[in-house]
Amino acid sequence: MNFEPDEEQRLLAASVARLFEDHGAQPSADPVRQWRDYRDMGLLGLPFAEANGGHGGRFEDVMLVMEAYGRALGQVPYPAVALLAGRLLEAAGGPTAQALLAEMIAGTKRVALALYEPGRRYRWDDPATAAECDGEGWTLTGAKIAVLGADRETVLLCPATTAEGLRLLAVPAGTAGVAMEMLPTPDGRQAANVRCDDARIPAAAEIGDPARNPALIAAAVDGAIAAACAEMVGAMERLLGLTVDYLGVRRQFGVAIGSFQALQHRAADMLMAIEQARSMTIHAVAMLDAPAAERTVAVAAAKALVNRSSRFVGQQAIQLHGGMGLTAEYPAGRYFQRLTVLENLFGDTGHHLDIVERAGV
Amino acid sequence: MNFEPDEEQRLLAASVARLFEDHGAQPSADPVRQWRDYRDMGLLGLPFAEANGGHGGRFEDVMLVMEAYGRALGQVPYPAVALLAGRLLEAAGGPTAQALLAEMIAGTKRVALALYEPGRRYRWDDPATAAECDGEGWTLTGAKIAVLGADRETVLLCPATTAEGLRLLAVPAGTAGVAMEMLPTPDGRQAANVRCDDARIPAAAEIGDPARNPALIAAAVDGAIAAACAEMVGAMERLLGLTVDYLGVRRQFGVAIGSFQALQHRAADMLMAIEQARSMTIHAVAMLDAPAAERTVAVAAAKALVNRSSRFVGQQAIQLHGGMGLTAEYPAGRYFQRLTVLENLFGDTGHHLDIVERAGV
C-alpha cells in the first residue's frame, strides 16, 4: 500500500487544480471554452486506453482529478460525459462505440447515459423504454429522466428493453420523435428529462449486445460512483475548510466562535467523517478492477458511507455558518447543494446499503 | 390534560421516595423486612381493585411509585411480583388466582411470571413448555429463563402449550420436578432459570383459560413495560443528577469540567433524551386502558424510545464521569447496569420497533 501520489500524479493534480479553480473564479465563463480546456489538458482522454485514443490514465488519476473537481465545484459535465458514458463506450467496443468515443475524446461530441426512468427510482436494468428493430433500424419509445451531461447536441445512450434483452442504443438528442426538457438541478446545473415517441434510429446505432449490456453498464456505473465519491470528498474537504475559516473570523460574545468547544468538536467530527469517506473512496477505487460481485459491494459500501458523511458534513457546515450558510451568495450553501445532488446521484444511502446487504455481507 | 399530581399523589410520591431512599441507604438490609415495608405502605395492594383486596390505585400512581423506585435503584422485586404477576392474577380472576393475589397483597406469598424460554428471545406466546392434564392434575415439562422476582419460595406462573392452546399454570417453585438455578443479573440482582421435568401440579393450579390467556398476558406485560419505562425515567433522572454534580466538582486544567461547553451540551442532550422518554412513558400509561391493539403499539413505541434514551444517557453518564464511572463503587455505574437490564427486559429496542412497524404505524 502506498497512498502518496507519484511525480506524474502530483503534476496532474496540481494542473487540474489550477484549471478548475480558474474556471470556478469565472462562473459565467463560456462552457464550450471550458470543455476545450478539459480536452487540451488531456482530461477527456484521461481514463481511456491509448489504443482507443486515450491517455491510459489509471483509476487513481481519475480520483485525483475528481477530488480537485469537487473542491472547485466543477460545472462542466465531465463526470457524466467522460467518466460514465465515455467509459461505457470504451467497454462496449465495436465500431459505433469506438467512433463516438473518439469524437468524445476529441471534444467534438458529447455523450450521456440515460439511466433512469420515471417511478423506478435507481433501477436501470429493466427499462420500460422499449425498442423494436425492423431490419432497417430501431424504433424507440419511452421516457428517461435526470440525464446529467445531456443537452440538445448530445448523443444519448439509451438502455431499452427488447425481446432479446437489454439493448443499448445511441440516440442523437436531435432525432425526430425525441423531446427533451432541460431542467435545473438542485445545485444549479442542468439535466434533461427525455421522451422518445417512435424515434427512429439506424440499426448501426446499437452498441454492446444484450448478453453483455447489464454487466457493461454496471461496471460503468460503479466507476462513475467511485468518481462521484472522490468528487464528494473534494467538496467536503473544501467545505470544511470554508467552515474552519468562518469559525476563525466570525465573532460572538467578544470571541471568535471557533473558540467554543462544542463547535470545535463538531468540526472534529466533520474531519473524521471526511477521513472515513476518503478511505472508503480509496477502497472503491482499489476494487474497480476486482470481479464484478466484489466490486459492486465495495462501491456500494463506499457510496453509502460517503453519502452519510456528506449529509452530516453538509448540514453541519451550514449550521456552523449560521444564517450566512443559508444565503445563496456565500459558497458554503453551494457546496451543500452539490453534495445533496451527489448523494442522490446513482443511489441514495438506503439504496446502497440494500445492495451491500443483498450481497450477504 | 393535566400533568400535576394531586394532593394524594404528592403524598404517595413523597412517602415512597422516603422509603426507597431509606432502603437504598442500607443496601445489605434484610429483603424480607423491605418487602414488609412495601406491604405496610400499601404498595403491594396499590394497583388492585378494592374488591380484590387492593387499594384501587391508578396507573398514574404506579408510575409515580416506579419513578421513585428507579431513582432509588430499588432492589426488591416489586415490579416483577406485584406489577406483572400480580396484575396478571387480578385480570385472570377465578378462585386460584384470587387466592394467590390475596396472599401476594398480604405479603405472605410471592408470585412471578415465567415468560421467556431458551432460544426464543422475547416471544412468549408459543411456549415449548408443554402441559398435559390427566384429570387429576397437570404434568409440566419445559424450560423457562430469566424469571425476575422468583426465588425458591415463589409461585411461578408458567405459560405452557396444550392441545387446547396456551394454559397458565401456577407452579410452586418447590414442586417436585422443578429445578431452579438462581443466577446474577447484570445489575447485581437475581433471576431464575427454571426447568420442569414432569412436574406434577393439581388441576386447580390453572388460572385463566386458553381463550383469554394470550390477551391477559399481553395486557399484563404491557402494564409492566409501562412501569419499567417509569423506572427507567427515574433512574435516568437520578443518573443525570449524579453526572451534573460530578461535572461541578471534578476539576481539570484548573476549572470545573462542567464549564466545558462540549460537556454542557452533552448534558443538555441527556436532559432532552430523558424528557422525551418521560413523555413517552406518560403516553404509554395513558394508553393502558385503550383497546389492545392501540395499547400495544403505544407501549412498544414508548419502550423503544425510552430504551434509546436509556442507552444514550447511560453511556454518556459513564463517559462524563470518566474512569470514576467505570468503578463498581461509584453509583453511576450501578445505574448504568440497571438501565442496561431494563432496556433488555420485555424486549430491546429492535423488538419494539418491529411491533410498531408490524402494526402498520
Added chain:
Amino acid sequence: MELGFTEDERRFRAEVRRTLIEQVPERIRQAVREEKPLPRAWMVEAQRILNRNGYAVPHWPIAWGGRDWSAVKRAILAEEIDRAGVPKPLPFNVALIGPVIAAFGSEAQKRRFLPPIANLDLWFCQGFSEPGAGSDLASLRMAAVREGDHYRVSGQKIWTTYAHKADWIFCLVRTGQGGRKHEGISFLLIDLRTPGIEIRPIRTIDGYHHLNEVFFDDVRVPVENLVGEEGKGWDYARYLLGQERTSMGNVGFSRRRLDRVRELAGPLLDDPGYRRRLTWAEIELKALEITQMRVVANERPPSAGPDPKTSILKVKGGELLQTAAGLLLDALGPEALTAGFPQAAAEEPFQGHDARSALVSAYFSSRKYSIFGGANEIQRNILAKAVLGLGKAA
C-alpha cells in the same frame, strides 16, 4: 393528573378541525401541504378567517380579541392549524409584537395597532438581528437619536423575514451608551414606507426570497412609536421571547410533513431502512407532542421570561422537521435531480415550481430551524445553564 386529553379537549380539537377545513379554501391548504410559498394575499385571507373564529389571537387579553382558553387548548389549536395546512397566524404579529403592545404600549398604540395586527390588516416584521449581533443580541448597534418629537434612526437589520411583504417593522435600537451592553436599548415601531429605508433581498439556498437586509439611513421615527419607556427595550424583548410558545415544537407542521411522506414514499414504505427512519420520526413526534403539552401546561407569567424548557421544543421540533424534510427528499429518488429551482426565484404568486422543487426547497430551507430564533447551540447552552445549573461557577 390526567395524562390523556379530556373529553372537552377532544371536542375542541374536532371543532377546530372541522372549522378550519370548512372555512379555509382548499387551494390555500393544498399549497401549504405542498410546501409552496403563498402569495401575500392568501396569507392575509387565511388569517382573517382565523381571526373571525377567534383563532388568531386567543392568547391575547380578552379586551383585544383573546379567548379564555387553557394553554392545552391553545396548543391543540396551533397543532390543528398547522396540520390542516392553514398558514399560521403571522407570528411576528400575533405572537411577538401584539403581546408587547398589549402589555407595554400606550392606549393609543393599542387602539391603533392591535386590531389590525390581529386581522393582518397591518403586517409587522421583526428587526432584532444585525450583522454581528445574531445570537449575541445585546451587541446591537442600530442607533436612534432623539431630536424633539422624533428619533433619527440609522443602522442595519439583517435576516428580516418577510420585510419585503411587511408594512411595519419593530426594532430594537440603541438609544443610550454605557453601562452593560443590554442597557440603553429601546423598542421602536417603524413604518416601512418612511423615507430612508431600503430593503434588499437575501436569496437563500432554497431558491426563494424570504429574508432581507433592511437599511436605515437617517430615518425619522415619531417618538409616539416608542413602546414603553426609553432604555427598557431589553426587558420588552425578553417579555416578547417569553410569549406564546404553544406551537414552539411545530408538532402540527411535523405531523403534516410526515403525512406527506406517507403520500409520496410509495414503495419505499416497504423498504426496511426507510421504514425504520419513518418509524423513529413518528415515535419522536408522539414524544414531542406530549413534551410540548407538558411545557405548555406549566403556565408561567410572561414576566418570568421564556421557560428554559422551551429550548427542548425548539431543538427537538426543529430536528424533526429536518428529519421529515430528509425523508421527503429521499422519497423523490432520482426525480429530485431535475427538481431544482431558478437561482433567483420569481416573486409571488408562486409559480413555475412543481411539487418536487418545493420539496427540494424544503430540504434546504429546513436547515434554518436549527439556526434562526436562537441556534441549537444557544438552546443547549440555555438547557445546560438554566435547567441543569452547569458552568455557572466557571
Added chain:
Amino acid sequence: MELGFTEDERRFRAEVRRTLIEQVPERIRQAVREEKPLPRAWMVEAQRILNRNGYAVPHWPIAWGGRDWSAVKRAILAEEIDRAGVPKPLPFNVALIGPVIAAFGSEAQKRRFLPPIANLDLWFCQGFSEPGAGSDLASLRMAAVREGDHYRVSGQKIWTTYAHKADWIFCLVRTGQGGRKHEGISFLLIDLRTPGIEIRPIRTIDGYHHLNEVFFDDVRVPVENLVGEEGKGWDYARYLLGQERTSMGNVGFSRRRLDRVRELAGPLLDDPGYRRRLTWAEIELKALEITQMRVVANERPPSAGPDPKTSILKVKGGELLQTAAGLLLDALGPEALTAGFPQAAAEEPFQGHDARSALVSAYFSSRKYSIFGGANEIQRNILAKAVLGLGKAA
C-alpha cells in the same frame, strides 16, 4: 500510489496468520475470542511465542529484536494478532516503556530491561494517571526526592491496569517545582516489590479486576532507575505517546468482535434493523482499516510526537468496539438477564463465568475505550486544534 495491498503484503499477512494459528494454542485463542480475561501465565505464554517469531517487538531497534518491516506490514501483523484471538504483546512493555528505554535509557538499562520486556519475562505497568491528573497529566503530584543514590517516592497512581499482575511500574514523578507545570517531571522505573508500595484493586462495572490504585509511601528507588535526565520526563512521555500506533484503531479486534456477532446473532441476522446496524459496523470497519493504514503509512519520526490524526483512529476504533459490544449484548436477548457476574469476580484463572457473562462484561467494559488513553473529548480537542487549527487565537 498503490491503493490496495501489494502481493508481498498479502503474502506476509497469510504467513502471519498461518504462524499464529499453528503456534498459539487454541485454548488461548478461544478464550480471547470469547472475551474472557486470561490467566497471567497464558498471556506470558502467548507473548513468548510471538517474540520467538519476531512478532512481539518488530518496531524496536534491530539490535534489540526489531525487524525492518514497513509500517504497513507492522499494521497487518497487529491486525492479524488481534483477529486470530492471540493476546496482543503487552502494550505497556512493547509499545510504551520498551521504546523509551531503547531511546533514552542507559546501556545498562537496555541490557537489563529490553530482552525480558520483549519476552514478557518482566511485566511492566504504567504509572501516569493520578487522582486529579487524568487527561490533565501535567498536574501530577507524586513526588520523588533525591537522597544520595536513591529517590524517596511518595504519592499515588490510579487506573493502573494490571498493577496486580506486574513486576515493575514506570512512573512520571515530580522531582522539581516551579516553572511551568510540566517542568520538573522525571521518568522512573520502580520494582513493585519494593517496600512501601501498596496495590489496591479497583473493581469495575464489568465485574472484573483490571484496574488498581498504587500507593507509594516513602519508597526507596535507586537513582540508576531514572530514565534519561532528571526533569526531562515530560519529553520522554511525549515520545512514548508518539510510539507505535499501528494498532491504535483496533481493527483486528473489531473484526474479531464482528465475526463473533455473526456467530451468535443467529436469526437476528435476518432482522432488518439489527442487520442494518451490523452492515454499518462492517462498512465503518472497512473505512477504519484503510484510515489506519493511511495514518500508519505516513511515518513520522517518533520525536515529532504523536501524529494528531491518530486521534481519529482512537475515536473511531473505540466507537466501533463499543458498537460491536452493543451488537453482542443485543444478540443475547433475554439470556443476558441471567448473565451477570459476582460483584467481586474471582481472581485468575478465569472461571465461573459462562460465555454470556463475558459478553455482558465486554459491553460494560467497552465504555473504557472512549475514556482511557485520552478521553474522546480530548481527542476531539486535539483534532480541532492540531489538525484544523481552531481555537488557537481565543
